[in-house]
Amino acid sequence: MTVSPLQGITHACFGLSYLLAFALELARLFWPRTGWRVAALGLGLAGVFAHTLYIYFHHPSPATPYGSLLLLAWVLALFYLYGTTVRYARQAWAVFVLPVVIGLVGLSLAFAATADAPPLDVPAWLTGEHFWGTVHGALILLASVGVSVGFLASVMYLVQARRVRNKVNPARVVPLLSLERLETMNRRAVNVAFPLLTAGLLVGSLLLKTEHGAPETWLSVKVLSTAGLWVVFLVLLYLRYATNVPGRRLAVLSIVAFGLLLVALAAAHPFVVGEAR
Amino acid sequence: MNLRAIGCNVESAAVELREKLVFDEPKLRRALAELTARYGAEAVVLGTCNRVELYLARPEDGSPVHAPLVAEFLGEVHGVPADLIVLHLYELADAAAVRHVFRVAAGLDSVVVGEDQIAGQVKEAFDTARTCGATGPLLNALFPAALRVSKRVRTETGIARGQVSVASAAVRFVREVFDHFADKTVLVIGVGEMGQLTLVHLKELNPAGILVTNRSPERAATAAAEYGGQAVPWDQLDDALVRADIVLSTTGAPELIMPRRRFEEKVLSKRGRRKLVIFDLAMPRDFDPRIHDGDPVSLFNVDDLTAVRDQQLAERRRHVGPAEAIVETEVGKFVQDWNRRKDGPVIGQLTAEADRIREAVLGPLLEKLNGAQTAAERARLVEGGLRLLQNKLLHGPIAALRDAAGQAHHGSLRDALRKLFGLQG
Numbered sequence: 001m002t003v004s005p006l007q008g009i010t011h012a013c014f015g016l017s018y019l020l021a022f023a024l025e026l027a028r029l030f031w032p033r034t035g036w037r038v039a040a041l042g043l044g045l046a047g048v049f050a051h052t053l054y055i056y057f058h059h060p061s062p063a064t065p066y067g068s069l070l071l072l073a074w075v076l077a078l079f080y081l082y083g084t085t086v087r088y089a090r091q092a093w094a095v096f097v098l099p100v101v102i103g104l105v106g107l108s109l110a111f112a113a114t115a116d117a118p119p120l121d122v123p124a125w126l127t128g129e130h131f132w133g134t135v136h137g138a139l140i141l142l143a144s145v146g147v148s149v150g151f152l153a154s155v156m157y158l159v160q161a162r163r164v165r166n167k168v169n170p171a172r173v174v175p176l177l178s179l180e181r182l183e184t185m186n187r188r189a190v191n192v193a194f195p196l197l198t199a200g201l202l203v204g205s206l207l208l209k210t211e212h213g214a215p216e217t218w219l220s221v222k223v224l225s226t227a228g229l230w231v232v233f234l235v236l237l238y239l240r241y242a243t244n245v246p247g248r249r250l251a252v253l254s255i256v257a258f259g260l261l262l263v264a265l266a267a268a269h270p271f272v273v274g275e276a277r
Numbered sequence: 278m279n280l281r282a283i284g285c286n287v288e289s290a291a292v293e294l295r296e297k298l299v300f301d302e303p304k305l306r307r308a309l310a311e312l313t314a315r316y317g318a319e320a321v322v323l324g325t326c327n328r329v330e331l332y333l334a335r336p337e338d339g340s341p342v343h344a345p346l347v348a349e350f351l352g353e354v355h356g357v358p359a360d361l362i363v364l365h366l367y368e369l370a371d372a373a374a375v376r377h378v379f380r381v382a383a384g385l386d387s388v389v390v391g392e393d394q395i396a397g398q399v400k401e402a403f404d405t406a407r408t409c410g411a412t413g414p415l416l417n418a419l420f421p422a423a424l425r426v427s428k429r430v431r432t433e434t435g436i437a438r439g440q441v442s443v444a445s446a447a448v449r450f451v452r453e454v455f456d457h458f459a460d461k462t463v464l465v466i467g468v469g470e471m472g473q474l475t476l477v478h479l480k481e482l483n484p485a486g487i488l489v490t491n492r493s494p495e496r497a498a499t500a501a502a503e504y505g506g507q508a509v510p511w512d513q514l515d516d517a518l519v520r521a522d523i524v525l526s527t528t529g530a531p532e533l534i535m536p537r538r539r540f541e542e543k544v545l546s547k548r549g550r551r552k553l554v555i556f557d558l559a560m561p562r563d564f565d566p567r568i569h570d571g572d573p574v575s576l577f578n579v580d581d582l583t584a585v586r587d588q589q590l591a592e593r594r595r596h597v598g599p600a601e602a603i604v605e606t607e608v609g610k611f612v613q614d615w616n617r618r619k620d621g622p623v624i625g626q627l628t629a630e631a632d633r634i635r636e637a638v639l640g641p642l643l644e645k646l647n648g649a650q651t652a653a654e655r656a657r658l659v660e661g662g663l664r665l666l667q668n669k670l671l672h673g674p675i676a677a678l679r680d681a682a683g684q685a686h687h688g689s690l691r692d693a694l695r696k697l698f699g700l701q702g
Contacts, residue, residue: 160453165571169585170449171439172592179552179572181456244550247572 009054011112015105017047018077022098029092029174040094041084048077051105062137066111068144068265073104075145092174096156100148107266132203139200140226144261146193147229151258153185154251161248183247186254187240194233201230221267229260278615279337280415282374283347283366284323284330287388290365297357298329308354309411315350316342319413321406321420323381325398327388332378334415337619344368376608378419382427384436385600391436391593396427418615426607433603434596439589444478446585447556450577451479451523454554458482464521465489466514466534468500472527472558476504479523488517492528515543524555526563537565545574556582631670638666674698 024040051074060067080097087093160176177185204226208218236253239245285295300308305322312320312333319334329351333342348363369377377386382399384391403420406412412420431437455461461484465476468491480487487506491497494510501508509517514534518524528534535544545568552573557564562578569576642662649655674694681687694700 161572163571164450164453164575165569167450167577167581167584169446169588170453171585171589176453178452178456179454184456246570247550 009050009057011105011109014047014050014054015102015109017043017050018098018102018105021047022094022102025094025098029095044081044084044094048081051077062141064111065266066108068141069104069108069111071141072144072148072265073101073108076104076148077101079149088177090175091177095174096152100152111266132207136200136203136207139196139203143193143197143200144265146189146196147257147261150186150189150193150254153182153189154254157182157186157247157251179247186251190233190236190254194237197230197233201226222264225260225264225267229257229264232257232260278371278415278612279335279339279341280371280374281333281341281343282330282369282377283333283344284328285365285367286328286386289367294361294365295329297355298351300324304354305405306409309406309409312350313411318342319416320411321402321416323399323402325395332374332416332419334413341370372608372612375419375611376604378423379426379604379607382423383430383600383604384427385597385604389441389590390597392441393431393437396424399427400424415615419611422607422611426604429607430600430603434599436593436596436600439592441586441589441593443579443582443586444475446582447475447577448478448482449585450575451482451554454552454575455522458484460485461522462486462488462520463523463525464517465500465504465506466524466526466563467491467528467559468496472525475525475556475558479525480504484523488521490514490517518544519547522551522553524553525558526555527558528563530559530563531561533565534563535565537567540565540568548573634666634669638662638669
C-alpha cells in the first residue's frame with residue numbers, strides 16, 4: 001500500500017499559512033500594496049487546501065476537543081476565503097476572521113495527543129457510525145459555525161460602534177462593515193444557530209439517556225457549558241425580539257456565547273474515554 | 278517648443294475679475310476660432326470657477342504669444358479693459374507651461390488639493406478645442422499627456438484619497454451606520470444652505486423617502502416640492518423623528534429644538550432599536566449633544582464634519598511631495614519626447630543624404646574593382662573610393678564654415694562642428 005506525500009501534512013503547514021496570511025493582511029492595512037493582498041490570499045488558499053487534506057487523511061473525530069476545534073477552524077477558514085474574495089473584499093474581514101481560525105487551530109493542537117497515546121474508546125454512535133450520533137455531531141458543528149459567525153460580527157460591531165461613538169474619521173481607519181450589516185449578520189447567525197443547537201442538544205440528551213445513562217455524565221463540563229450556551233442564546237433571542245436593548249449589549253452576549261462554545265468544545269466528551277484525539 | 282500658458286487663477290485675480298472672464302459655450306467656440314485665425318496658434322481655453330487659462334502653441338520659428346496680447350484679446354471678448362486684465366495674468370513658457378498643465382490636471386494647483394473635478398474639466402476644454410479644430414501637434418500631445426499624468430498621480434499617491442467636503446463627510450458617517458438605503462427615510466428640518474448641499478449628497482444614496490418640516494408650512498411645502506419629498510407640519514416633528522433614519526437639521530432657531538428629555542420621551546422610546554443618524558448643521562445647534570451615544574443614536578454637528586474634512590485635506594497634503602516628483606519626471610519625459618519628435622525630419626534628411634553620397638561612391642568603385650587585376654590595384658581603388666566618400670561628407674560642413682568666416686555666427690558654427698565631430702580644443 002502506497003502512502004501519499006500529502007499525508008505528511010501537519011498542523012504547522014496550515015497554521016503557519018494562516019499566520020502569514022494574517023500578518024500580510026495586517027501589514028496591508030498600514031502600508032497598502034496590491035501585491036500583499038494577493039500574497040495573503042495565496043497563503044490563505046494554501047492554508048485551506050492543506051487544512052482540507054489534513055482532515056481528509058486524518059478524519060479527526062468531532063466528538064473530541066481536538067477534532068471539533070479543527071473542524072470548526074476549517075469551516076471558518078472557508079468563511080474567511082469567501083468573505084475576502086467575494087463579499088467583503090474592501091473591508092478588513094481577514095483581520096478579524098483569521099485570528100479566530102489561528103486560535104482554534106492552536107487550541108486543537110494543544111489537545112492533540114502524543115504519538116504513543118493509547119487508542120480512544122469512542123462510542124460507535126458518536127463517531128458517525130450510528131445515524132443519530134452523526135446527526136447530533138453535525139447539528140452541534142453547524143450551530144458552532146453560527147455561534148462563531150455571531151461572535152465575529154459582534155467583535156466587529158463593538159469596534160465599529162466605538163468608532164461612531166467617538167466620531168472617528170472613517171477615512172483614517174480600517175474599513176469595516178456598517179453597524180446595520182453587522183447587526184443583521186449577528187441576528188441571522190443567532191437565528192440559525194439556536195434551532196440547530198436546540199435540535200443537537202435534544203438528540204444528544206436522548207442518546208445520553210438511552211445509550212449512556214450514567215447520572216454523572218449530565219453534570220460533565222461539556223454538557224453544562226453546552227446547556228449554558230443554549231440559555232445564553234435564549235436570553236439573546238428574548239433581548240433582541242422582546243426588548244429595546246442596544247446592539248452593543250447583544251454583541252457582548254454573543255461574545256459570551258462564543259466563550260461558552262469554546263469551553264464546550266474543549267471539554268472532554270462524557271462518552272469518550274482515553275486521550276482526547 | 279513654442280508653448281505659452283497664460284491666465285489667471287484664485288491667487289492672481291479676485292473673483293470680481295475672474296467672473297468677468299468666464300467663457301460660455303458660444304463665446305468659447307468663437308474665441309478658439311479667433312485665436313487660431315489671428316495668431317496662427319494652436320489653442321485650448323481652460324475655464325473653471327478657479328481659473329481662466331489659455332494654452333497657446335505656435336510654430337518653432339514663430340514669435341510666441343505674450344501676456345499683453347492675450348490681455349488685449351480677453352478684453353475684446355469680454356469687454357473688460359486690457360490694462361486691468363494684464364496685471365493679473367501669469368505667463369509660463371515651454372517646460373514651465375508643460376509643468377503647469379500637468380499640475381493643474383493632477384489637482385496640485387487646485388484650492389482643494391487633489392480634487393478630481395479638474396481632470397474632467399481639462400479633458401472637456403481639450404475636447405472642445407479639438408472639435409473646433411483649434412489644436413495641433415503640440416497640444417494634441419500635451420493634453421492627453423496631462424490626463425495620463427493626472428491619473429498616475431491619483432493612482433500612485435494618496436492625494437485624491439478620502440472625501441474633502443462637509444457633505445461628503447456626512448455621507449461617509451452615514452455609511453458607517455447603514456448598509457442600504459432603499460428602506461430609509463431622510464428628515465430635513467429647516468432649509469439652510471449647508472443642509473441643501475448635504476441633502477444633494479444624501480439623495481444620491483436613493484433613500485425611500487424624504488420628509489421636510491419647517492416652522493413655516495409654506496417654506497416646508499416649497500422645499501418638499503424642490504427635494505421631491507413630503508412636507509410634514511412642524512407640530513409633528515416628534516413623529517417625523519420617530520419615522521426617520523437620517524436627519525438633517527439646519528434651522529435658524531435661537532435655542533435647542535430637541536432637548537434630551539423630549540428626545541428620549543417622545544422619540545427614542547418609540548423607535549425601538551432602529552438606528553438614527555442626525556446631522557445638526559445649525560448654528561446655534563438644534564439637538565442636545567447629549568443624545569449622541571453612537572448606537573443607536575449618532576449625532577454629528579458642523580464641527581465634527583469640518584474636523585473630518587480638515588483631516589482629509591491634511592492627509593492629502595502629505596502626498597504633494599511624491600505627486601510633484603511624478604509631475605517633474607513626466608515633464609522631463611514630455612519635453613524630451615517632443616524634442617526628439619521635432620528632430621525626426623532632420624535626422625531623416627541627414628540619413629538620406631548620407632545614403633545618396635554612399636551610393637554615388639560605391640557604384641563606380643565596385644565597377645572598377647571588377648576590372649582590377651592585382652591586389653595592389655584593388656587596395657589603391659578602395660583607398661581612392663573611401664577618400665572620395667570622406668571628401669563628399671566633409672565638403673558641406675567645411676564649406677559652410679568657410680562661408681561663415683567674418684559673420685556673427687562663425688564662432689558658434691565652429692563650436693558646433695567641434696561638438697558634432699568630437700574634436701578637441
